[in-house]
Structures are given as C-alpha cells and as structure tokens.
Amino acid sequence: MPAPTTVYRDATLIDGTGSDPVTAAAVVVTGGTIAYAGPAQDAPPAPEGARVVDLGGRTLLPGFFDTHVHFNYADTSRLTSNNLDVHPSLHAFETAERMRRTLHAGVTSARDLGGIDAGYREARDRGLIAGPRLRVAVRLMSHTGGHADFTLPTGVNLHECGNTTGEIVDSVHEARVGARRLMRDGADVIKLCATGGVSSPSDTPDDEGLTVEEIAAVVEETARHGGRPVAAHAQGAAGIRNAVRGGVTSIEHGYLVDDEGIDLMLERGTFLVPTLATFDFADREHLMSRKAVATKRALAERTFERVSEAVRRGVRVALGTDxxxxPHGANLAELRHLVAVGMSPMAAIRAGTAHAAELLGVADRLGTVRAGMTADLVVCDGDPLADVGVLADPANIVLVVQDGRAVKDALPAA
Ligand SMILES: [Zn+2]
Structure with a gap:
C-alpha cells in the first residue's frame, strides 16, 4: 500500500529558509516526508484518496526546536527540591507530561541539556510517549564546586538522586573519561560548564569553570565519536572565551559575552543560545533561592545589552529557553525576547527552526519546509511576522505535525 498523502492547502508558508512568505501555498506530505511545498498553482496533482486540509490562510511553519530544556525540572517547585519528594515512577510520568505540553506548544524537536536519561528519547522514538524528538545530554559536566555540583555545606547533595547528578571532573584526563562515560550512557550532546551559574549553591556566573585544556579534551573526545555537539553553560566573559577557544559548538546563556568573546564566536562560527525567557522570573521568585534572585536581577540589564551586541554583530543564534x-510548554515566548535583542521576526523564527537544526546537525532533514524534508510542521493563527508573540500562546498553535502525523489538531472543523 502506498504511503498516505495529505495536502495542506490555502496556507501562508514561512519555510524557514528566510525566503519571503508564500501566500496561497500548498504543502503536500506523503508518509513522513514533505513531497511539495510552494505556490498551490505549481503543486503536482494530488494522488487519488489524498486527504485535503484547508488551512484558511493560516501560517504554516517548520516544526520548532528548543535547543535548551530540562524536562526533568518541575517549573512549579523549588529547583533544589526536585525529585526528592516523589516516587520515581510519578516523576517519570510528570516528565512525559511536560514533553507532551512542549510538543503541543509547537516544539517538535528538543535538546535536553541535563537531567533526563536516554530512555525518554527511546520511549518517544518508539511511540510510547508523545513529545519532541530528543537529543539528550544526560548529565552536566563541571568541576568540584562548579555549576553541576549541588553539594551543600552540610555535605548533602540535593541532586544526588535518580539521574540528576552531575558529572564531576577535575583534570584533563577526568574530562576525557567523563565524556566517555556520558556517551556510554547515551548522550547525544555533551553539556559542560565553563562558568558558574545562577542556581548552583557555591559559585557565580563570573566564576570560571572547566579550563580551556579540559574543554578541548571533551571536544576532541566527542569528535572521535561521530562529532557530537558540545554545549557550554557559559555566562561570564572569561568562561565564554575559554569555551569558544576550547572548541565548543554552542555557548548556552552567554549573558556577559565581551567584545573579544564575540570576535572569537564569529571567527569559529560558535552558536549562541541566549535563554532570555529565564529573565521573566517575577512570578517565580518564590521558587528560587535568595542567591538566585539577587544574581538574576543583577544580570538582567547587562545581559540584554551584551546579547544585543552579539546579535548586532551577527553571531549565529539558536532558540533555547532553559x-x-x-516554564515548560510556553517555549516560543522566547521568540519575543529574540526580537527584543534586535532580531527581525523572520530571523527569530529561523533561530527556532533552520538555525537550530544546523546547531544540532540535522539541517539536512529538519528545520525547513521543503520537498524531501521530514514533515514536521506547525500551523498558527495570526501573523507571526507582524507579531511574533502570537506563537508564544499554545492556544494559537492549531496544528502540529511530526513525522507526517498530526500530533495536535485544534483546527476548527471545516
Ligand atoms: Zn540549563
């Protein structure tokens, strides 16, 4: 039996390549693949029995990526109490529910940068749970007392439960072994900490993390295993420079990047994933430690200045929310922040589609709506080029197609 065909007609197509939108477009999906995308008048005749879906002029875009999430972390409880108070099975179901909500927000691919094991990726691929197709880091790598080390002065480690523990390394040799251990455990991407952070108990964003030599050892080790991307948690200027010099693929956060750091990123083609949604924390302060609230407040203004400068100078940006x-399931609210730091709505959309696919090394099959690509599609109400904020509200995401299958269908009945 031939694969079923669906024709999406009367769409306004934003294909993710940066081309102008095409009105009165048709997108033809056969099985899990896009067979045609473009002006309806040039579409091949639909095969007999094809299903036709009229989109009534709504905007059709590529399925989005969120390149920085932690499905393991509840967004409704204190970060430091995660997983200590629930049965592991309940925790797994809660995690799966966050994945489903994220998918329904228009995110068909996501990269989990620490916290979930590779079983979630497998469960999604086997159709046991609904969610974005996943790339996982499994655990964060840092040195003792660094961003992945949640040991408190009492000796208690609040993340020492289930699979949320950090990968602690303190030398070039240990960094290499750590990378090997993570890959053994199914990591598609290595997440290392080049600076301290906001939520970790004993360091700050300006503290440096792994050394250039340690970072370079991780990058070299992953290169020997299929060249998996290396993502660096990096917030302060010195650590950002270390990470870029060490050869990482992306700078996560990048809040205080200096001019030299921007020069280096441009030279090496390093991606920036600014995670600006984390600055919308006014209603979440009760979930954060006092240290975290104070640190975040102190960072805000300078972050928007420095990230704007990186955008102005042309650093490649991929969408990620942390x-x-x-919050989970409101991922595309990040688009508004990307516009606020100087990107056009179209550039912000590309940061969440084609450019994110490039960062993950999957741009040959995902991130754009073109013939031959995997059929991951999002249809929204409203005009995202006039107001990119329409994508932020999951209620406006009326159709989500993943691998050619409608995984959310809230289109009004024809
Ligand atoms: Zn993170």
Whole structure:
C-alpha cells in the first residue's frame, strides 16, 4: 500500500529558509516526508484518496526546536527540591507530561541539556510517549564546586538522586573519561560548564569553570565519536572565551559575552543560545533561592545589552529557553525576547527552526519546509511576522505535525 498523502492547502508558508512568505501555498506530505511545498498553482496533482486540509490562510511553519530544556525540572517547585519528594515512577510520568505540553506548544524537536536519561528519547522514538524528538545530554559536566555540583555545606547533595547528578571532573584526563562515560550512557550532546551559574549553591556566573585544556579534551573526545555537539553553560566573559577557544559548538546563556568573546564566536562560527525567557522570573521568585534572585536581577540589564551586541554583530543564534528554569510548554515566548535583542521576526523564527537544526546537525532533514524534508510542521493563527508573540500562546498553535502525523489538531472543523 502506498504511503498516505495529505495536502495542506490555502496556507501562508514561512519555510524557514528566510525566503519571503508564500501566500496561497500548498504543502503536500506523503508518509513522513514533505513531497511539495510552494505556490498551490505549481503543486503536482494530488494522488487519488489524498486527504485535503484547508488551512484558511493560516501560517504554516517548520516544526520548532528548543535547543535548551530540562524536562526533568518541575517549573512549579523549588529547583533544589526536585525529585526528592516523589516516587520515581510519578516523576517519570510528570516528565512525559511536560514533553507532551512542549510538543503541543509547537516544539517538535528538543535538546535536553541535563537531567533526563536516554530512555525518554527511546520511549518517544518508539511511540510510547508523545513529545519532541530528543537529543539528550544526560548529565552536566563541571568541576568540584562548579555549576553541576549541588553539594551543600552540610555535605548533602540535593541532586544526588535518580539521574540528576552531575558529572564531576577535575583534570584533563577526568574530562576525557567523563565524556566517555556520558556517551556510554547515551548522550547525544555533551553539556559542560565553563562558568558558574545562577542556581548552583557555591559559585557565580563570573566564576570560571572547566579550563580551556579540559574543554578541548571533551571536544576532541566527542569528535572521535561521530562529532557530537558540545554545549557550554557559559555566562561570564572569561568562561565564554575559554569555551569558544576550547572548541565548543554552542555557548548556552552567554549573558556577559565581551567584545573579544564575540570576535572569537564569529571567527569559529560558535552558536549562541541566549535563554532570555529565564529573565521573566517575577512570578517565580518564590521558587528560587535568595542567591538566585539577587544574581538574576543583577544580570538582567547587562545581559540584554551584551546579547544585543552579539546579535548586532551577527553571531549565529539558536532558540533555547532553559525550560524547567523558565516554564515548560510556553517555549516560543522566547521568540519575543529574540526580537527584543534586535532580531527581525523572520530571523527569530529561523533561530527556532533552520538555525537550530544546523546547531544540532540535522539541517539536512529538519528545520525547513521543503520537498524531501521530514514533515514536521506547525500551523498558527495570526501573523507571526507582524507579531511574533502570537506563537508564544499554545492556544494559537492549531496544528502540529511530526513525522507526517498530526500530533495536535485544534483546527476548527471545516
Ligand atoms: Zn540549563
């Protein structure tokens, strides 16, 4: 039996390549693949029995990516109490529910940068749970007392439960072994900490994390295993420079990047994932430690200045929210922040589609709506080029197609 065909007609197509939108477009999906995308008048005749879905002029875009999430972290309880008070099975179901909500927000691919094991990726691929297709880091790597080390002065480690523990390394040799251990445990991406952070108990964003030599050892080790991307948690200027010099693929957060750091990123083509949604924390302060609230407040203004400068100078940006720290299932609210730091709505959309696919090394099959690509599609109400904020509200995401299958269908009945 031939694969079923669906024709989406009367769409306004934003294909993710940066081309102008095409009105009165048709997108033809056969099985899990896009067979045609473009002006309806040029579409091949639909095969007999094809299903036709009229989109009534709504905007059709590529399925979005969130390149920085933590499905493991509840966004409704204190970060430091995660997983200590629930049965592991309940925790797994809660995690799956966050994945489903994220998918329904228009995110068909996501990268979990620490906290969930590779079983979630497998469960999604086997159709046991609904969610974005996943890339996982499994655990965060840092040195003792760094951003992945949640040991308190009492000796208690609040993350020493289930699979949320950090990967602690303190030398070039240990960094290499750590990378090997993570890959053994199913990591598709290595997440290392090049600076301290906001939520960790004993360091600050300006503290440096792994050294250039340690970072370079991780990058070299992953290169020997299929060249998996290396994502660096990096907030202060010195640590950002270390990470870029060490050869990482992306700077996560990048809040205080200096001019030299921007020069280096441009030179090496390093991506920036600014996670600006985490600055919408006014209604979440009760979930954060006093240290975290104070640190975040102190960072806000300078972050928007420095990230704007990186955008102005042309650093490549991919969309990531740090969901878990920011709310799950409202991922595309990040688009508004990307516009606020100087990107056009179209550039922000590309940061969440084509450019994110490039960061993950999957741009040959995902991130754009073109013939031959995997059929991950999002249809929204409203005009996202006039107001990118329409994508932020999951209620406006009326159709989500993943691998050619409608995984959310809230289109009004024809
Ligand atoms: Zn994070």
């Amino acid at each position: 969901a878990g720290i920011s």
